[in-house]
Amino acid sequence: MAPLCSANVTWQHGCVERTERQNMLNQKGCVVWITGLSGSGKSTVACAMDHALSRMGKLCYVLDGDNIRHGLCKDLGFSVKDREENIRRVGEVAKLFADAGLVTIVSCISPYRRDREFVRGLLNKGDFVEVYMKVPLSICEKRDCKGLYKLARAGVIKGFTGIDDPYEVSDKPEVVLEATNAAGELVTPDCMAETVIDSLIGYGLLSKELVRHGCMCVDRDLSSAPTAVKKR
Numbered sequence: 045m046a047p048l049c050s051a052n053v054t055w056q057h058g059c060v061e062r063t064e065r066q067n068m069l070n071q072k073g074c075v076v077w078i079t080g081l082s083g084s085g086k087s088t089v090a091c092a093m094d095h096a097l098s099r100m101g102k103l104c105y106v107l108d109g110d111n112i113r114h115g116l117c118k119d120l121g122f123s124v125k126d127r128e129e130n131i132r133r134v135g136e137v138a139k140l141f142a143d144a145g146l147v148t149i150v151s152c153i154s155p156y157r158r159d160r161e162f163v164r165g166l167l168n169k170g171d172f173v174e175v176y177m178k179v180p181l182s183i184c185e186k187r188d189c190k191g192l193y194k195l196a197r198a199g200v201i202k203g204f205t206g207i208d209d210p211y212e213v214s215d216k217p218e219v220v221l222e223a224t225n226a227a228g229e230l231v232t233p234d235c236m237a238e239t240v241i242d243s244l245i246g247y248g249l250l251s252k253e254l255v256r257h258g259c260m261c262v263d264r265d266l267s268s269a270p271t272a273v274k275k276r
């Protein structure tokens with residue numbers, strides 16, 4: 045684990061408090077941490093949430109594992125140590141975004157429980173919401189939209205999560221999203237996003253003042269809100 049901080053540096057306090065920023069934005073900063081196997085739907089749910097929250101007038105930002113590895117973490121691979129460092133960096137950035145008042149949505153495999161708990165520990169209590177994509181490997185592998193499972197099965201990619209590298213399920217993630225509902229029907233990404241948003245409301249991280257339109261939420265005072273919306 046990295047040292048607490050570099051030598052001879054002093055924390056500089058800002059002159060605008062987090063609460064002031066949150067009041068300006070009319071929202072609370074938090075981190076929604078979406079974890080699960082490759083192909084489980086993390087990026088898709090993150091995108092659906094981003095869309096739904098934006099329609100509600102909430103400022104959010106998605107930190108997606110694939111994208112972060114094109115820049116901030118482009119020097120990292122997939123060893124245990126590199127994944128730990130990847131999650132540490134993403135966690136630190138997510139913490140800054142939450143401090144700026146944004147609903148910060150992270151979609152990273154983050155396969156090791158300890159690394160996710162490390163990030164949870166960076167945030168104020170209650171500001172970290174872990175969303176577990178409980179999608180069986182068989183479904184993820186069947187989707188294989190990037191062809192990586194095929195390469196992993198062929199031994200071309202070593203240390204692939206779910207194949208020859210572990211995914212550790214948390215004891216109590218705040219939200220669990222399954223691929224199918226009780227009736228065995230596929231759950232759409234919009235409905236998954238809605239489940240997470242409902243949880244954020246339940247945890248007091250989002251305002252209850254919402255009206256609903258199908259699976260998408262829109263803010264009560266959005267002038268462009270559809271006329272056929274019904275109260276929750």
Ligand SMILES: Nc1ncnc2c1ncn2[C@@H]1O[C@H](COP(=O)(O)OS(=O)(=O)O)[C@@H](OP(=O)(O)O)[C@H]1O
Nearest residue numbers: 082083109110122127130152153154155203204205
């Ligand atoms: N060895 C191995 N294991 C798992 N995934 C791999 C690997 N090599 C490359 N990829 C691709 O990298 C994406 C995962 O990046 P992450 O930053 O989310 O990974 S991690 O959280 O550090 O484990 C992941 O993206 P998603 O499919 O969106 O999850 C893969 O496309």
Ligand SMILES: Nc1ncnc2c1ncn2[C@@H]1O[C@H](COP(=O)(O)OP(=O)(O)O)[C@@H](O)[C@H]1O
Nearest residue numbers: 081082083084085086087088187189231232233
């Ligand atoms: N709820 C869903 N139902 C059906 N297919 C989905 C669902 N969510 C994602 N997918 C599909 O699964 C594939 C992988 O999704 P993606 O979001 O890229 O996963 P991840 O980010 O976890 O690797 C994509 O082709 C996507 O369209």
